[in-house]
Amino acid sequence: MKKLLLFAAITLCFVSVTETAKAQDGFFSNAQTLQEGTFAIGLQPVALTEQEDFMMIFRGAYGLTHGITGHFKVGAFQDDVYIGGHLEFNLVSEPNSDLSAALLAGVYSQYDTGLKFGLNISKDFHPISLYGGLNYQPVFISEDVTSNAFLLPIGIDYHIENAPVDLMLEGDIPLNDDAEYLEAVTFGARIYVN
Secondary structure, eight states: OHHHHHHHHHHHHHHHTOOOOSOOOOOOSOSOOOOTTOEEEEEEEEEETTTTEEEEEEEEEEEEETTEEEEEEEEEETTEEEEEEEEEEEEEOTTSSSSEEEEEEEEEESSSEEEEEEEEEEEEETTEEEEEEEEEEEEEOSSSOEEEEEEEEEEEEEEOTTSSEEEEEEEEEEOSGGGGGGOEEEEEEEEEEO
């Protein structure tokens, strides 16, 4: 519990003092949570297709407890910085189930503060996992205005044999008008450190 509270406090501090670009980081992962004590670092280039722009995101993930992973990310976008964090909660996982599923909840900063809620569902076809789900991102533009973006992330997670590395390719498809500026294609790598 102390790990969860510390992670949440650090993320909220960073988000409250940062102004950032209009961007998002998608899921960048299948629905499997990390084992407790496992750490992963990631490099995630993002092509923001609707904005015709590009950003680079650096990620960290840590298995906080059984079934809960903490994610923290920092993105460079022109002269701005994207910062965010979320927790991922395991619902079911393979091989105990036919599919893996996880809930995501977090906060991030753009020019305005936003929240991130998601449902990630994946199927493993070792060494490839296919994943998709629903990503809801309300952004609080002003006291009276909230943008409600709904996205459909669809991706492939490829685990390199005999190496602690996954390669990812993901498309984030907008499902409503508020989500159009978040349309993206993202790719990159995640390296596991035990």
